[in-house]
Amino acid sequence: MVRKRYFGDRLNDLPLILAGPILRQVDSSSMSVWFALKQPAKLTLQGFATLDGLGGSLGSRVLEANAETVQIGDFLHLALITAYGNLSPSQIYAYDVEIETTDRSIASLASLPPSLYGNEGLSYFSHGLPTFATASSRLEDLKLMHGSCRKPHGKGADMLVILDDLLQASAGDPKERIQQLFFTGDQIYGDDVADPLLWVATDVGDMLLGWTEILPVKSDAANGRAIASFELVPGVRTEYAKEKAGLTSTIGNSDEIASSHLFSFGEYLATYLLGWSPYLWPNSFPSGSGRKAGDSLHKTMGQGCQNPVSIYCRASEGAAIAGECRHLHDF
Template sequence: MKLPVVLAGPFLRRTESDQVNIWIACSEEFEISAELFLINADNREYSYKPVYIHTFVKSVPLGDKLIANLIKLTPGSGTFPLDRLLGYNLRFTKTRVSFDMGSLGLLTPGAKDSLVYGHLKYPSFYITERKDCRLLYGSCRKLHGKGDDALAGADLLLQDHCLNLEERPEALFLMGDQIYADDVAGPVMPFITKFGETLTGRKENLVKIEPRLGRDPYKTALDGIYGRQRIASDLCKFSSRNSSNHLLRFGEYASMYLLAFNPDIWRLAEREGFLASFEEWMKRNPVLSSGKNTHTIKRAYDKQLKELRKFAASLPHVRRVMANIPSYMIFDDHDITDDWNITSQWRQDVWHSPLGRHVISNGLTAYWAFQGWGNHPDSFDDTFTDMISSHLSSKNEKKESRLNWETSMWSFDRWTYTAPTYPPAVFLDTRTQRSFPGKDRTMNLEGPQLINELGWLQAKYALLECGWNAGDPLIVVSSVPFYGIGLFDSAMKKAAFPLMLARIPVQTTFDMDSWKYNGKGYESFHKWIIDIDPAYCLILSGDAHYAYMATSVALYLDGDKKTLYQLTSSPLKNITLTGITSELVKAALQINLNKNGARRFIRDKTKTYHVELDHDFSHETVAKELIDYHTLEDGSIMETENNLGFIMISPDKMEASIVKFNRKTIDSRKFTK
């Protein structure tokens, strides 16, 4: 299998006045150097003045044919030029061969794989320290999800404003489910398995970890398609109901990330004879491992293949976006597995399952390599990166060494970080820093506390470290919305209660691990807000598979008042509410809103942390909130089609909109603070 030189990237990552980080994955080890240019564009006359920089490259081998590289640029003196258009190029050298991105066909204006906008020679960006910003944000991007990829649509925004720094977005926030490790399409699974072996140089021996994989029914299912559901549930102790192709090996997670961001990988799959029609696949695989009837499998296979081809066609746009705007990312459950750490029992069961513990460790390692590393590189020292590289390069790893790696990944607690925007954005780790009820309550409507006390201290410290001060505005990025839509919450609780009485585990059935299902966790957030005392707080979220905007005015017992804005944009590519269902849901929400008006909540401080409506303050009350949902241009309060959030913030104004793309931009009605 002949691999392209560049497997993914370049991605523009953490970018500020004294450092620019560029991430790129290659199939070979190279000496990589960078060039930076100050671009002047007057009346279509472009000039490129070299900027004197220092270049530092950290390369981490993740396999025989997979090298992750983080290139850090620092200014030769002072700071980088601010509020000026900058361009960059990368050069790759090995022995006597040297070439740049232009030699790879990535810098030709108008070409299909070009990373440049308009007539520029290089991918571009800008750095600002103004008291304003323009941000794009979104989540939930499934390869075979329904509809067009809204992340590809961001290419239109950058193209329209590539030279206008007053309008050009300065950062992209990806807020979870950048891949779906549990919900993988059948047509791409054979390639993922084979490609993963090529990247890593080995077929990860899972039988050594879980001997039952060497016996049927698991042995036959392991490397087929649509056959891993029982492996995931029986041997990993996962709870996903869509895990018939669950990623297991590190190479498979890596393959999925490369497919998510590079069109060249799809062309490779086509050249190698993968992505076949169902009939061709059946000829090669006459024995189905899943036990489903052929008609059912064919229907799923054909539907998924159609969406996969649509996804692949949009990837040149996604690749250009990622090369031209700094991106900041955080995980949610599907990046690892559905329901990840949803209850203490879930976590214990998976930890004590050798295969489950190993798969979670693979997922976290891949998250670090493809997402986490570039967010805040200083969070990961050489000891951490060397540990990962040593583990992945070992061909005959001993059990003790593997357990050390697994323990390190499970216990790592520095995923929370801040992004250098204005206002600063703190990205919360709501998956690995949870705390749970005192005893396991699988049959209880109470969910986990998404951030434990140490997590809140770390978030506060991260803000103080980046120079944020009390009285400044603040952005909080929480993959799960803090303020959901009340009618949905009430309906879910009503449906869950009788199932709980019937001893059905409602947490995994209804995905009940949101802020709203743990009153103590809800209170801890408000206490944190009181403690750090921002001027106002923007909460950016995804996960919901619909977009909406809400404002909460929270009045606290001590008389303090805070305004919190919940801005949710989801999904990028995974429409779940369609057609008449979507319209009925929107109508029901509007009727409920018209009937009840703004929602008034009391958060009280009793042992149960109960939530009441329209209740007077008492000595036990923590906060009273008035929550208002903003209507969009079509009169509804939610958008169910694939979408991307856009927000503009300045000292005296904030405008937010939900953006859909159908080869043109469609904005919702903006609301202004």
């Protein structure tokens, strides 16, 4: 089967940071920040107190840690940096991350051009660094937000915009600012996937990994040989999901729900990254029965904001993510 690549030659145009920074967890003695990078790198995380704990002016450094990326594919390197120290409740802290790549070039969040994260930038303050509010020591004063899993072709607008609005409205008030963000479930739908999104996920996944994945299943249409993930095109995967893989998504649901089920490792990686960052999204989608579902995310993810790029980044770094899911259209 001749393969048509929909992602094209955009690899060279991608930034070093494919996704992140994402503030994964904060407690009284540690903070963790996550990145997905295009190249291997060494990272240094520094956490800073702010004047009166209100976020506007930087104070002394209170945390520092180093980490190296873990290679997942030829062009996908992940890092989770955890720094330990004492963090007081109901305070706003700032942080910076220095990234040193193998060619010795060094970048930090403070030095990155604002255009990389859109007109809004990464910060709610003039110092330009991302910030977060620690949880209150009083249960009745906790400020929590909750969401489920992200489904790009779900009904309604992308609710991550609202989270950014709420964070901005109380950016300098640690008692009113959102302190923890809980996602219960998984971050994506692996079974209910729009046809055009699967085209992109398969292509992006193989590109980042650097190889074409062969699935552990043989196809009669391919003369009994094992087939690559791209050969199971969108809209025809229900039988493989039910009969070959033994997946359960069609139990109690229409068979159509699994017609574009994610199968390969790369497809899952790409779908997670597409859910957390706009950089891997193509300018257009291939035609298909669900094309409007793929196009709709471009309209809904930025609804109510001037630049959707910054919304991904500011909202995900402004409150500590304490759960594992992100289906925000029914937030």
